[in-house]
Amino acid sequence: MTQKAYVQSLPPVQWSEEPAPRTPRDVLASLGVVTSFDRNSEIFAEDAAAEHIFIVLTGAVRICKLLGDGRRQIETFCLAGDVFGWETAARHRFSAEAVSECKVVRVKRAILFARASDDPELAHALWALTAAELTRTQNHLLVLGRxxxxxxxxxxxxxxxxxxxxxxxxxxxxxxxxxxxxxxxxxxxxxxxxxxxxxxxxxxxxxxxxxxxxxxxxxxxxxxx
Amino acid sequence: MTQKAYVQSLPPVQWSEEPAPRTPRDVLASLGVVTSFDRNSEIFAEDAAAEHIFIVLTGAVRICKLLGDGRRQIETFCLAGDVFGWETAARHRFSAEAVSECKVVRVKRAILFARASDDPELAHALWALTAAELTRTQNHLLVLGRxxxxxxxxxxxxxxxxxxxxxxxxxxxxxxxxxxxxxxxxxxxxxxxxxxxxxxxxxxxxxxxxxxxxxxxxxxxxxxx
DNA sequence: CGTCCAGTTGACAGTATTCAATAGCGGTGG
DNA sequence: CCACCGCTATTGAATACTGTCAACTGGACG
Structure with missing residues (x-):
């Protein structure tokens, strides 16, 4: 759990050479700073104030919930391109930890909310993100249940x-x-x-x-x- | 599975006597028609075109997924006031069935989308609905997994x-x-x-x-x- | 080369499932 | 009003799958 995160300024975000596709993820990425995390370091804790949302650039992240006696449920793994930490509430409902060394873009939630309120397209993209996560979670429910x-x-x-x-x-x-x-x-x-x-x-x-x-x-x- | 649904015109929606609280649910309810379903009748099927969303007025509804060999996972039960059938995609990813005799309000999805595109408040409410469903599903994941x-x-x-x-x-x-x-x-x-x-x-x-x-x-x- | 940690394998235990029989409840009809 | 029927729920016995505890293996690294 050695959290040794350092921040660096964002290089021009370019995951593809195509002329400005501007996917929601690109938009998000352009608003934040890149941060690195060591293997097994905590990115944020359960119940912590949800001040940022994150996009994975490299490596993998696990999103988990803990039970009082230590039992753990990993809700999902986030790989390159995936967004996590995106909440309605003011606090995170789960923790996020680096599965491997990883780089993530960290975006202030407040900035995002501000932009979304006068950018319907971004607002829709954020909703789509939540909806996609819901779909994935529901499929996983079937896996765990049956x-x-x-x-x-x-x-x-x-x-x-x-x-x-x-x-x-x-x-x-x-x-x-x-x-x-x-x-x-x-x-x-x-x-x-x-x-x-x-x-x-x-x-x-x-x-x-x-x-x-x-x-x-x-x-x-x-x-x- | 006797689907005997009848439609009636919508009476003025009033679940409380308070002066126009106008919750998202009221807004939704005011846009649709009331439909009744018999116990165990199917409200919509898995993979069916998602043309409506629904709000439960009375009774209970189960939202399920089926595996090829008949194993079933109920994602959630919807009680009075709950919204279901709300999708990003064009098709339902699960079926909905009446657990008991029930009345639901049925709202055209297209109408809702149209309104949401120039009503940021409604758009936000719809997103909040999806987010709440996600939270519930994630909690249930912990239950089933651990x-x-x-x-x-x-x-x-x-x-x-x-x-x-x-x-x-x-x-x-x-x-x-x-x-x-x-x-x-x-x-x-x-x-x-x-x-x-x-x-x-x-x-x-x-x-x-x-x-x-x-x-x-x-x-x-x-x-x- | 030895240590450390992750992963594998084995033996056994326990929880939940399966199969089967019984009990209870509600509705119908004599 | 009560007997009967159908369905849902409960209970029992045996099984199976997964979990627990423990030992061992193998690769990475110093």
Whole structure:
């Protein structure tokens, strides 16, 4: 939990070479400053005042809730391009921690609100952001409520593969087994065993613990529905 | 699943005698028509075109997702005053069914969008609605991911008690055990056993299967955190 | 080369599910 | 009014899946 964050001025934001597409994310990014976080450092705490919203540039972030006795539920993982910390209320309802070394853009919430009030397009974009998060959360609800361990892991791997920049059949997981377990509502041992089992059935290969090759995507998809 | 819905013209909407509070819900309600649905009838199907949004006037509605093999996850129950069917996308991502006989106000989505585009206040209210739904869903995620059967049922009972119009320690559940099970990610038997156990430990009383008395709220709250 | 930590594997336990039978409740009709 | 029917809920017994506890492995790093 060594929070060693430093701030630097924002270089011209350019994630693509195309002439000014100005997506909502670009707009957000142009309003903030870049901050770096070490692995496992806390970006903000549960119940902390929600003064900023964040966009991931590199690395991964986990969004979590804790129960009194230490049980943890990871609501989602945020990868490059994802927005987090965006709240209606004045306080964060969960904490955010760096899964890996990561760079994020930090934008003052007040500035955003001010702009949104006379920029309907931005306001709509912010609403769309909330709506997208809701959709994702609702899908995850089905996973946690009704899927088996195998199905959860398969769903997770397919999701990560789809989100990965390569988009292919190879995924490099930025997070630990414990993180995956807390995301899927399982234990670290069950995640490990399930991955081993998927490897034995030739659905995946595990060249290393963090690298996953989806050998038989259709088998995984069969576990998804 | 006998869908016997009839439409009637909207009487002046008045849920309170106070002089025009004009909450977002009132605004919505004033734009639509009242429709009634029989118990277990479908209000809209998963993947159906999302042409309307709805506000519950009386009764209860369940919002569900289905898995290929019939497993069901109820995302939420909507009671009087709740809004449902509000989507960004053109299609519903879940189905809605009447838990009990119920009356709802049906509002054309297109009308709402049109109004929202030149009424920033309405736009903000709609965003707040989505945000509130997100908060609720995220809390439920923690329940499904990390809580035991006892804790899930206790959380559910406290939530229903808080939402019930009386607000007291007595709840009349509009939904069946199967509905509760599908909401909490459990089986009907586990729900039943857990309720019996809570009754044995004097945390609740069950005068009838649908009526619950919270005898020892602090015990229930202890199971909540 | 040894330490440390993450991950894997094994044996066992426990919670929740499954399958099955029984009980209770509400409505209908004789 | 009561018997019967259908449906919902409860209870029981056995099973299965996942969790718990513990030992071990393997890779990274100094």
């Amino acid at each position: 899927k088996t361990a195998q199905e959860r892991v398969a769903t997770f791997l397919l999701d990560m593969a789809q989100r990965s920049t390569t988009g292919g059949t190879e995924v490099t997981l930025p997070m630990s087994r414990q993180d995956i377990a807390d995301y899927l509502g399982l234990t670290i041992e069950t995640v490990s065993r399930t991955l081993t089992h998927l490897e034995e059935t030739a659905a995946i290969a595990l060249p290393s613990s963090r690298r996953v090759l989806l050998k038989d995507s259709s088998a995984l998809r069969g576990l998804n529905a | 809580k035991t059967a006892q804790e899930r049922v206790a959380t559910f009972l406290l939530d229903m008690a808080q939402r019930s119009t009386t607000g007291g320690t007595e709840v009349t559940l509009p939904m069946s055990r199967q509905d509760i099970a599908d909401y909490l990610g459990l089986t009907i038997e586990t729900v039943s056993r857990t309720l019996t156990h809570l009754e044995e430990t004097a945390a609740i009383a069950l005068p009838s299967s649908r009526r619950v008395l919270l005898k020892d709220s602090s015990a229930l709250r202890g199971l909540n955190a």
